[in-house]
Amino acid sequence: MAVAGAIFGAALGGWLSDAYGRKKTTLLADFVFVTGSVCMAAAPDPYVLILGRLLVGFGVGVASITAPVYIAEVSPSEIRGGLVSVNVLMITGGQFLSYIVNLAFTEVPGTWRWMLGAAGLPAVLQFVLMLFLPESPRWLFTKNKQVEAVAVLENIYESDRLKGEIELLSVAVEEELRQVQSMESIGYFTLFSKKEIRLALLAGVGLQAFQQLTGINTVMYYSPTIVELAGFVSNKIALLLSLMVAGMNAIGSIIGISLIDRCGRRFLVLTSLSGVFVSLGILSGAFYWTSLDVAAVDVHQTLKKAGYACPSLLDSSKLIWNCNGCINAGCGFCTAIGNQMLPGSCFVANTTAETYCLQQCRHWYDEGCPSSHGWLAVLGLVLYIAFFSPGMGSVPWAINSEIYPAKYRGRCGGIAATVNWICNLIVAQSFLSLIDALGTPITFMLFAAITFVAFLFVLAFVPETKGLSFEEIENLWEKRANGQSKTKKTSALTESLLNNRQKSQSIR
DSSP states (O other): OHHHHHHHHHHHHHHHHHHHOHHHHHHHHHHHHHHHHHHHHTOSSHHHHHHHHHHHHHHHHHHHHHHHHHHHHTSOGGGHHHHHHHHHHHHHHHHHHHHHHHHHHTTSTTHHHHHHHHTHHHHHHHHHHHTTSOOOHHHHHHTTOHHHHHHHHHTTSOHHHHHHHHHHHHHHHHHHHHHHHTSSOOOHHHHHHSHHHHHHHHHHHHHHHHHHHTTHHHHHHHHHHHHHHTTOOOHHHHHHHHHHHHHHHHHHHHHHHHHHHHHOHHHHHHHHHHHHHHHHHHHHHHHHHHHHSOOBBOHHHHHTSTTTBOGGGGOTTSOOOBHHHHHHTTEEEEOOSSOTTSOBEEEESSHHHHHHHHHTTOOEESSSOOOTTHHHHHHHHHHHHHHHTTTTTTHHHHHHTTSSOHHHHHHHHHHHHHHHHHHHHHHHHHHHHHHHHHOHHHHHHHHHHHHHHHHHHHHHHOOOOTTOOHHHHHHHHHHHHHOGGGOOOOOHHHHHHHHHHHHHHHHO
16 A cells, blocks of 8 residues: 555656645655554554554655655756765665664564554654755746745755856746746646656656566565575575675665766666666576475375375375475475475474474475575675666666756656656565566576566666756756757757856866
8 A cells, every 4th residue: 555655646746846845845855754654553453553554655656756856956067976875875874774664663562553554654743854955946946036036046956066057047047937928828738748857758758667677676565575486585684685785775875876976877787777687587596406305295294294284195196295385275384403405394384384394494495495405595685786776776766856858847847756666566565466476486587588678668768967057957858859950959058057057067
């Protein structure tokens, strides 16, 4: 339900951001999120809990579009990518901290209420701090609030650059307003009627879709399950390895911040996708070898404990003579004493049988099977995060915050964010079903194939925007829309201002 709320929030967030401003929309998102968190923590019944999850999801969805746009519009172009990536770091760092906080609350009475209630504290902090921050200067210019916009710009740029930035922003906004005045309204038809906007949307929406379709949330949501499928039976070990995955995600975001404005968005994404492709291949191979290297079932030993024996053992039509077959039959595998890879017993999957197994100093498996290749799956997971986080984790949000004209930025970003959340939902809901239908190795190969398609997509449709001003990015899309030989010339004033900015930056 939280993801459903996020889809709705992202879809509406773009319009709210353009209509009422980035700051007010962020404050609204914080308020709704806190309200949802309180509803969940104090829920007297499941219906209130569901309502709380919807509200929390709505707040996340709105913030997912508004926050990166706000950061991009108040940032100098030369560090814009890094600052937008800080937003992603706060998300991945928050996920890591949530594991620790939830672990701390496991021994507290009313565990889940404390966990859900604590989620509202960061939103309260952001709400309070946001009250002291200014509105986006670009949005203020589009609303004819030049005096307020200049006051904000004075706090961002040094005096030798300030005048040029004000003039450049003023000219760009005037051109946009002139185009808008010739139209009745800025509807979604307007967005798709302009070729340069369509091209920008293709790049932005495609990146957001592939961010999810390459499987990141299967790793984040199901990392404990994946670790168990790889043969790590202990819940504590599985959670610890999942914590390591979340930590790697946060570290990768830090690396992305340092590289995005040095190496460029396009190079970072292509490198990221290359590493993700290899990592998914390792995961697929690990689970394939795990399926082959599996302990057998000692039928004779199992039937000695008739009260515990899996009923399917007596059905000759079902071949369950190894651990995988035992678990697929809905039973549990009890390993041999001393060596988990020797033939073990296949018992009914209940607490009594599990307790008996553990009392014999044996290990109990009912999710995955013991394997000598489990470490390879964990390696694949770590490499996946190490490559995904610096590039595909942060760059799609950075690019979507900068590739659209100011007048359309909120709505276009909202469309892209909505697609992201829809793909998030599709992947999260289909992952375990795909494993049941295709098997774990083929499922990860499918994600690898999607990653390859994403690599080709970036090569074809995503330009480099490192160090470019918003105006230069708009000109870039106009060039692509009209063809290099038919490129519209930039106005003399705008071209002069851009040249002055570049000279000022090179002097510093």
